[in-house]
Amino acid sequence: MYFFGAGRADGNAKLKTLLGGKGANLAEMTRIGLPVPPGFTITTEVCTGYYANKRRLPAGLKGEADRAVTRLQKLTGKRFGDAANPLLVSVRSGARESMPGMMDTILNLGLNDKTVEVLARRSGSPRFAWDSYRRFVQMYGDVVMGVQANGKDAHEPFEEVLEGLKREVGVERDSDLTPGNLQELIRRYKQLIQRHAGRAFPQDPVTQMWGAIEAVFNSWNNDRAIVYRRKYKIPHEWGTAVNVQTMVFGNLGNTSGTGVAFTRDPASGEKVFYGEYLINAQGEDVVAGIRTPRPLQELKKEMPKAHAELEQIRRTLEKHFRDMQDFEFTIEDNRVYMLQTRNGKRTGLAAVRIAVEMVGEKLIDRKTALMRVPADSLSSVLAPVFDRNDRKAAEAAGRLLCKGLPAGPGAASGKVVFNAEDAVALAHRGDPVLLVRVETTPEDLRGMIAAQGILTARGGVSSHAALVARQMGKVCVCGAQDLHVDYSARVVRVKGKTIREGEFLSIDGTVGEVFEGQVQTAPSEVVQVLVKKNLNSRKSRAYRQFASLMGWADQVRKLGVRTNADQPDQAQTAIAFGAEGIGLCRTEHMFFGGSRIDAVREMIVAETPEARAAALKKLLPFQREDFIGLFKAMRGRPVTIRTLDPPLHEFLPQESEQIRDLADKLRLPYEKLSARIHQLHEANPMLGHRGCRLGIVYPEITEMQARAIFEAAAQVQKSGVRVRPEIMIPLVAFEKELQLQSEVVHRTAEAVQKKTGQKIAYLIGTMIEVPRAALVAEGIAQTAQFFSFGTNDLTQTGLGMSRDDSGSFLPVYAEREIVKVNPFASIDQPGVGRLIELAIAGGRKRRRDLKLGICGEHGGDPDSIDFCHRAGLSYVSCSPYRVPIARLAAAQAVLRRENA
């Protein structure tokens, strides 16, 4: 039981764990002299004890509370139930982290048949007094005494009584009820309570208080609160504190009011006093949205003294808390009271601006600034956005069609197409394109590149569409299940509407919304400076602040940050975002361009090593050119190149018409080609003939790829640019797989170096992406000069869970709290993380200087990056648009350890 009032408080801001955010900050504000109505806080420990003890309050609590009430009465000069000067209090929840609106609050506690009269007298408004009492009885009856609707469709009983009375007296609005009406209403409410609860509404304020306290504790585990905590990853075991605080009234006439304010603009981060207020109103009225609050600036005119006082409070708060504050205040008869303050939530844009500007204002140091920006929120700094007003208009016009998973942040509008070819053609004509697919495959890649945005009806945040979208910084909404994509009719149907090919759709990949028609977008400033180079950096404050923050992050972080990129333009983007190398170049993405796919297919259907060699020979120059472009773009930075990984059938057509076309092209009988495709079909392609298993069975493929790499390296080196290829063999499970593949690579390197006279400083390593590799890492490290953790596949194999198929059960797993986070988005630390640790221990045992990286999708996830830092990795690699996030997260990982 922590008391606060009159400039003194038992607690302080550091005791959030014990007092909850609200309680701790009420104490803190009291201490620093801000006008806080006195009260006391019952700790979260009492709440957890309450639950541990089968919802019974601990024995000593009563006595403590009595003493606190006595102190409160002494301080305020008011007494519970006093006929002259009654004490009224609010009873509010207050968890360690804010859970707005999730738990119960009871106001005006202390009102009864006697004290209501005093309130009527003292406020000069009997209507206000009786209405307050009426509301208290109703709320108390509902929340504490359980007088609630029975079943989903039943009427809320208090509402029923209220509506009945209004009908009887012939008024429409609550506010038209007279004090007399309200007295009658209270009488009927009491009868209702007696009937429903079997007990009378308690007249004794202390009894009222205990009921309210228990109700608040109970509301910690109401359905809404549980769902909210799950969503925001708040542990259920934290519990809530309860704040009992003297009431102040913002509704005592035009010299009273209430409001919420931010010490800076939470959307833009600008250092302006931002907020809204209502005259003659209680706090709920602001939230309820019945009356439209007015901007805080207007208060200056209306109540200059109160406004000046608030301005002073704003300064005090920022100076004291050294962070942007979001606070609630009430003005009672021209006196300002503070009811709450907390660190304000903000957009990513605002987070950067506030953090950097506060450093400038010497409010915080750089390390603190780095911790102030949630790493993930940086993506909003990079993503193009919908014009706010246009989006609102679209929703109002009923054009919000459905929602999917926010897979590629940003917003995009485009003409609907259903396949890659059409996307390319339409984009070629200069039209904005939105590629709509049931789901995407590598064959759609060109279309995805051409499109402004990607929309799929199936697949999760880690589906092919989402993966590629993030790598390319492409806007994407995936798994929008309400969409019915009809390829043959070239339409997509959704909720009775039909959108035809060529018509516009707009998607917001930050929130997952799909709109009919166009919604205007704009690229973010930072991207305009860094990537588009069409905005001068001096002209962009957003860019300069972003760059400052990134610079500070780079000074702190220990982890290297690389990127996953297959094409020179991707590499250039990533470098612009600060990538220090390529951590994963997927060579197979290079197989889909133009006529090279024909050579790939020829190679796959080849029946003899000779025929295969001939097809590979055709591919060699393409691959070499690809690597030349990449090496040039990377200018001496290391480039990790993965040899061919996906199962071969991914490169072949599956439908008979396409098979027939290909058969003609390759001059093969249709039956033969069809049989070969059938033969390549696999029950579980994820676990099939792919990765280094291809290179083992067809060493000539590895050889061709190695040759392309080394010949490209030699050529680029001749032009004076250093090249550092790191050749990575995928899906190794057995020591000898890597040995055999290394032999091919070394042999080829030797031959090319001899022929070209260029000495190439290359490394050879492997992906650790099946559990066995992690377990025998010591042996693998004999050959491998580096490990790169392929956490996508390591998660799939380690958990025995297919990314593509998990959609049918993973949502249920989240709901039942079997998984805390999506293991495909953030490293499953007890399982996959443990494998990584075992691999590191084994690998470093054999080779102390073993280079360690991660190139799965997790490389761009802040929690995973924190894990990677702790585990001792050398670098993380992620998609270009996540490079800034990774830089920041890597710095935060260091600081988190320093602070721990």
Added chain:
Amino acid sequence: MYFFGAGRADGNAKLKTLLGGKGANLAEMTRIGLPVPPGFTITTEVCTGYYANKRRLPAGLKGEADRAVTRLQKLTGKRFGDAANPLLVSVRSGARESMPGMMDTILNLGLNDKTVEVLARRSGSPRFAWDSYRRFVQMYGDVVMGVQANGKDAHEPFEEVLEGLKREVGVERDSDLTPGNLQELIRRYKQLIQRHAGRAFPQDPVTQMWGAIEAVFNSWNNDRAIVYRRKYKIPHEWGTAVNVQTMVFGNLGNTSGTGVAFTRDPASGEKVFYGEYLINAQGEDVVAGIRTPRPLQELKKEMPKAHAELEQIRRTLEKHFRDMQDFEFTIEDNRVYMLQTRNGKRTGLAAVRIAVEMVGEKLIDRKTALMRVPADSLSSVLAPVFDRNDRKAAEAAGRLLCKGLPAGPGAASGKVVFNAEDAVALAHRGDPVLLVRVETTPEDLRGMIAAQGILTARGGVSSHAALVARQMGKVCVCGAQDLHVDYSARVVRVKGKTIREGEFLSIDGTVGEVFEGQVQTAPSEVVQVLVKKNLNSRKSRAYRQFASLMGWADQVRKLGVRTNADQPDQAQTAIAFGAEGIGLCRTEHMFFGGSRIDAVREMIVAETPEARAAALKKLLPFQREDFIGLFKAMRGRPVTIRTLDPPLHEFLPQESEQIRDLADKLRLPYEKLSARIHQLHEANPMLGHRGCRLGIVYPEITEMQARAIFEAAAQVQKSGVRVRPEIMIPLVAFEKELQLQSEVVHRTAEAVQKKTGQKIAYLIGTMIEVPRAALVAEGIAQTAQFFSFGTNDLTQTGLGMSRDDSGSFLPVYAEREIVKVNPFASIDQPGVGRLIELAIAGGRKRRRDLKLGICGEHGGDPDSIDFCHRAGLSYVSCSPYRVPIARLAAAQAVLRRENA
């Protein structure tokens, strides 16, 4: 360099590692007074040194060899190149384990232009002498001097010269060449050697000897030898010894001869002197098969003294080596010489008989007997066999069509059918059935039960077909790739032949052969006694000996042995074979019988929990009956029951006609059913919505199954039979999965116990079959009372390798020695084994008395059982027909540890 001769030897039988099997036993035989021609052995260490030293012989060897030759000359009174009494020797390989015919041997070394004359004189047969010399020159030229055919299709050069001369002199057979012809031939051979090798054939016997020794070392790494070692898992690093031994001649006329003999019959194990010989012949002639050797009994008449001497040798050998010996002898002029002895290879049947009878003869103790029978070879004691003669006749008639993988041991003939329905129908008519499929699925189960044998064109030894076949003791050949199964034409084509439905095929699942038409079979005696109960145990010696061995094994072993069985008859068979409980009852196999599949399908397509509950209610009585049968059959033994595991789409039809039928049956629109089936399709079903993920999403399925188990248990217990169900939740990866499923089971158990008044002693546990489960085993053991390692899936996930898809690369992996054993047949100890060890450590940390078992296919594999014993498992579980193997292997695991 180890010398042997005249009753003394440097080496002995224990030095096999150093001297090779042949060398060690030559020394040993010399020591125990058997007539061994003197000689010396160059150790395997020299061979490994030779390879380590880039194929150079060590420096000191020459001097040692010279001393050994001197000693040999002194002992025999013969000298290399001596004009009066020349020393002739053989130079033979001799590895630690026998590799018959794989390496090079050189005979008659020491012959040259001078000594050949002495041999001609002393043998009284110039033709023999010149022919010996001719053969020596040819062999030496080929093996030592590298005069060999160039390219695959080129003529063998010595053969060409020989054929040329034969044409010139007008003879057809080699034996028609006169001594003069042979001299001319030798002259031409020498020219050939000079031309090809650029050196003359060496006349100096010591030079000859060194050439021969190097050649033998080199032959350790010829292609044949490498392939052989791979097949029989002989390490390449062992190397071979070289034996240089004084020649004896079995071809000096009718008082000479040569032969091979076994101290007991290697096929039946009967204690008879068994072997064959040729008069006037060298050892090669017996092997070459040009002349037909005669049974050893006839020697008694022909050379009674030599025969008696051999009988004496046989007794000495068995008494000394205490194992059945396989030896080679030569009779030179009525004197018997021993050239080799080794432990004889034998069939499983023979192994049992010999081991048990040798215990009776007090030659060995019971523990030694247990180690004498390769556990796997017991399957031959249980499998029905082809009639030997009939099989031979079939092969001779060209009816051997192709080979596949030996997947279910035994032999079977039947009429070809292509689907389960036809199999059942045909079997119903009393016809023997052979089910031929491209591959099998659970839907084929009834057909597999009905069939005598199963033949598939696709799938490995762990494919569905093989798995089910072994569990049911069904004969199976799988992955016979030459078969082209044409379902629509109802034929199978193989090598130009077409076998129609209804025609006979015969398969031998012990060796993987497929025959056209019928080959006669017979059940094994042991099965007749134990399972068929149609043979009195007293009447079967084979049974009594088998039972003795099993009894001894049971006294020794520490591991329990359970069985994988879903049906009462399987359970009864397993009990007959000694199973102590059921380690895995797959409840889904119960879903395919009769009308229950309709209820299963109704459950799957249900759209509401209510509809699903209604379908499950229909299934409940079926499941309950199944469990009643099983519990009764097990009579108080523990029964581990796995809740539903396979993905739901496995229960639905995939072809549109069948979908239409089902739609009619379920009164659903075709499109709706089709859409549901499409929705259930998975990219990687192995990693998809299966195992406990079904029970998590549809807890009502788990509840129905638990109810069926407990209601059955209660009913059977009421009848006085104790029931010990162990409920096993599959595919657990997260602690909470098991918690949630346990709650359903416990709740159901409580309800049933309350209702029936029966207290049921059940356990709840989980399968450890994904790597994550092994890694978080400590947490899982909080809820799990037992772990059962599902090594099939643990191998698939741990290695990232699909059993069904590994056929395209695993053979290459074996060939390139990436894997030493098929990981789906024998536990991959460094990877999967390590996971098991981690799981055991974690699990036992939380729960010291945690019961640990294995229920993957590996539970019946001796190497895996050895691992399980070492790892500290409580029991192994395997298919009924592998129970005896597991019992023996478990005993051997104990003894191996004792001996180590």
